[in-house]
Amino acid sequence: MTDTLRHPGLVPGSTEPQAGALGEGWMPGRARHEGEVRTDWTRDEVRALFDLPFTELLFRAATVHRAHHAPDEVQLCTLLSIKTGGCPEDCGYCSQSAHHGTGLKATKLMDVRSVLQAAAQAKDAGSQRFCMGAAWRSPKDRDIPKIAEMIRGVKAMGLETCMTLGMLDADQARALGEAGLDYYNHNLDSSPEYYDRVTSTRTYQDRLDTLAHVRDAGVSVCCGGIVGMGETREDRVGFVHALATLPRHPESVTVNALVPIRGTPLGDMLADTPMGKLDDIEFVRVVAAARIACPMSMVRLSAGRESMSEATQALAFLAGANSIFTGDKLLTTGNAGDSADAALFAKLGLKALEGEEPMRVAAE
Ligand code: SAM
Ligand code: DTB
Numbered sequence: 035m036t037d038t039l040r041h042p043g044l045v046p047g048s049t050e051p052q053a054g055a056l057g058e059g060w061m062p063g064r065a066r067h068e069g070e071v072r073t074d075w076t077r078d079e080v081r082a083l084f085d086l087p088f089t090e091l092l093f094r095a096a097t098v099h100r101a102h103h104a105p106d107e108v109q110l111c112t113l114l115s116i117k118t119g120g121c122p123e124d125c126g127y128c129s130q131s132a133h134h135g136t137g138l139k140a141t142k143l144m145d146v147r148s149v150l151q152a153a154a155q156a157k158d159a160g161s162q163r164f165c166m167g168a169a170w171r172s173p174k175d176r177d178i179p180k181i182a183e184m185i186r187g188v189k190a191m192g193l194e195t196c197m198t199l200g201m202l203d204a205d206q207a208r209a210l211g212e213a214g215l216d217y218y219n220h221n222l223d224s225s226p227e228y229y230d231r232v233t234s235t236r237t238y239q240d241r242l243d244t245l246a247h248v249r250d251a252g253v254s255v256c257c258g259g260i261v262g263m264g265e266t267r268e269d270r271v272g273f274v275h276a277l278a279t280l281p282r283h284p285e286s287v288t289v290n291a292l293v294p295i296r297g298t299p300l301g302d303m304l305a306d307t308p309m310g311k312l313d314d315i316e317f318v319r320v321v322a323a324a325r326i327a328c329p330m331s332m333v334r335l336s337a338g339r340e341s342m343s344e345a346t347q348a349l350a351f352l353a354g355a356n357s358i359f360t361g362d363k364l365l366t367t368g369n370a371g372d373s374a375d376a377a378l379f380a381k382l383g384l385k386a387l388e389g390e391e392p393m394r395v396a397a398e
């Protein structure tokens with residue numbers, strides 16, 4: 035069943051305000067039909083979304099959201115770091131890079147049994163998807179059989195599987211697909227222009243190449259980035275534009291707020307500076323723009339929720355976020371925790387998504 039059928043009357047465009055209701059500023063950035071899936075967004079159109087009056091942007095995002103998704107349903111995902119620290123990449127935000135002195139203890143790849151135990155706990159806690167992350171530049175071919183075993187084991191529990199292991203070549207992506215992997219998370223992180231300020235050990239094109247291999251292998255894509263890294267509004271525009279103009283929108287779009295970590299270049303640079311905390315309204319603008327530009331995707335309110343007010347999270351849900359990471363840990367940093375989330379869901383009248391995601395339904 036499509037989401038449109040589940041929400042009769044909320045077809046794309048049905049709740050649009052009249053064009054011109056807000057004067058000249060309204061038309062730029064307007065999709066040809068509200069909620070239409072397009073991969074030909076121009077950067078000017080995305081910028082025009084960001085430039086809308088905040089309440090107008092929120093209204094438009096909420097309208098698009100309702101056209102494709104149940105607004106009271108939020109997908110629950112759980113993260114596990116299956117190989118922590120010691121990463122050869124130098125991502126300026128990351129606690130796990132061997133280039134930074136964060137004091138994090140590096141570990142080997144976990145054994146399959148321990149991973150399956152953690153997955154079983156996540157399932158008991160109501161999670162729909164189990165996301166496994168490794169601090170690698172890319173996996174070694176010798177790691178793939180063990181990774182494949184984890185995928186098969188987690189799937190056998192009835193959970194969706196997601197892996198994030200760094201760059202993949204075409205054969206590795208195919209091997210993960212053959213093991214039954216549902217999603218691969220690989221983030222573009224920021225705009226193409228800002229990327230080399232964030233990471234110097236790989237290029238934007240490297241990220242795009244892996245995303246293409248993942249798609250070619252028939253694995254769904256989870257892709258997003260981080261806001262609050264000292265980037266400009268124009269970089270946030272470029273980031274959403276990059277997601278919206280991929281050959282096919284990611285099934286999941288992750289929007290992380292930077293978790294500033296002492297010992298990382300970005301964490302240290304931004305700590306105690308006025309730039310250190312991204313304005314909440316600007317963060318919600320990114321969520322809303324991503325929702326409008328990628329109407330069918332699940333938009334995940336990702337890292338940074340632990341220090342985000344309930345009101346900001348509520349605005350993000352109104353703006354179209356419909357997925358979160360649950361539990362009290364992300365990969366190496368804290369997360370809001372199940373009791374805080376249960377209280378928030380009760381307060382906001384939200385419930386866990388149990389059905390399928392629209393883009394996956396459409397692809398089947
Ligand atoms: N090594 C793999 C890679 O980089 O693709 C997978 C793991 S990596 C930790 C996954 C994503 O987590 C990054 O792309 C980044 O967007 C996000 N992330 C890492 N550290 C973060 C932080 N301190 N705050 C917010 N997001 C962060
Ligand atoms: C994503 O976009 N966010 C998640 C997941 N993909 C792998 C990771 C967030 C990590 C936050 C910092 C940490 O816990 O180390």
Ligand code: SF4
Nearest residue numbers: 121123125128131169
């Ligand atoms: Fe390594 Fe991923 Fe962290 Fe970059 S974000 S340092 S690739 S674990």
